[in-house]
């Protein structure tokens with residue numbers, strides 16, 4: 001089976017072709033970051049319009065990259081949520097229309113299932129069951145994963161997502177949107193322990209997170225210490241250490257609670273080097289492993305959607321012809337495969 005994957009949930013148009021035997025055959029990505037830069041965040045209507053411009057040309061580019069024609073595609077997978085409704089509708093309409101024209105099945109994919117399964121695209125994929133840490137721009141969740149579609153939410157952020165906290169704090173430090181990766185780079189120049197940020201909600205039981213207080217803490221620290229380059233780097237370091245520590249503490253708790261051996265992390269923030277190093281060391285001590293995808297498959301991409309779609313299509317999932325999307329869509333509502 002060969003599946004065309006279409007991702008348009010936010011500000012990236014991602015198109016890929018995944019072959020059940022040969023693996024990933026094409027991966028095209030267009031980022032709208034420049035389009036939204038002046039606004040300091042994603043403008044939904046501009047995002048939808050840009051997906052309209054980019055989706056079809058990128059599909060053509062992906063087919064060319066894979067040296068395939070439309071007749072070689074056996075199924076279409078498109079992100080149906082969660083995400084921006086207008087942006088989702090672009091990918092869903094194009095995906096459904098192509099599948100109808102090509103006379104192949106189409107399947108709506110849950111964006112976070114895409115992220116969660118992205119580490120399966122790598123050479124050493126994790127085996128079920130595992131605890132998954134989903135850390136992205138819109139989500140911070142700990143999930144018990146027994147199998148595909150067998151997801152139980154163990155805990156999540158009650159306010160800002162980890163990526164959102166990175167981006168908001170980066171903005172305070174004068175960095176452009178989305179500033180997460182730049183903040184992390186800045187933190188490398190920072191002196192550890194000059195500032196100590198709180199580890200929110202680690203002093204009580206449970207697996208929920210709260211990150212919104214960290215940006216306030218950063219704002220106050222900037223106010224009382226000034227914003228010279230070294231101070232900014234020291235604040236970035238203290239912020240990153242606090243987020244990473246907090247995530248690690250809750251991952252350990254989730255592993256102890258479930259009794260599962262391995263950990264998977266996915267979503268944009270799983271590209272963070274400090275987080276990878278910290279969780280790898282923690283898991284090594286536990287005689288187990290942490291799995292994650294290469295950085296380009298941590299942030300939004302079409303490959304993870306093509307892969308998740310292939311898994312679901314193989315199990316016979318296919319929708320009626322209607323184009324429907326779900327801006328909000330709890331992962332635990334997905335059917336098991």
Ligand SMILES: Nc1ncnc2c1ncn2[C@@H]1O[C@H](COP(=O)(O)OP(=O)(O)OP(=O)(O)O)[C@@H](O)[C@H]1O
Pocket residue numbers: 010082083111115135136137138139162163164166167178179180181184267268269271272273298299300
């Ligand atoms: N190296 C890094 N360190 C910290 N944060 C990072 C890093 N790389 C990416 N991010 C953050 O990851 C986020 C983007 O990830 P992703 O594309 O998975 O999120 P999203 O698609 O916007 O959200 P969601 O998937 O929840 O809808 C941004 O907040 C970005 O700052």
Ligand SMILES: [Mg+2]
Pocket residue numbers: 111115136137268299300
């Ligand atoms: Mg995403």
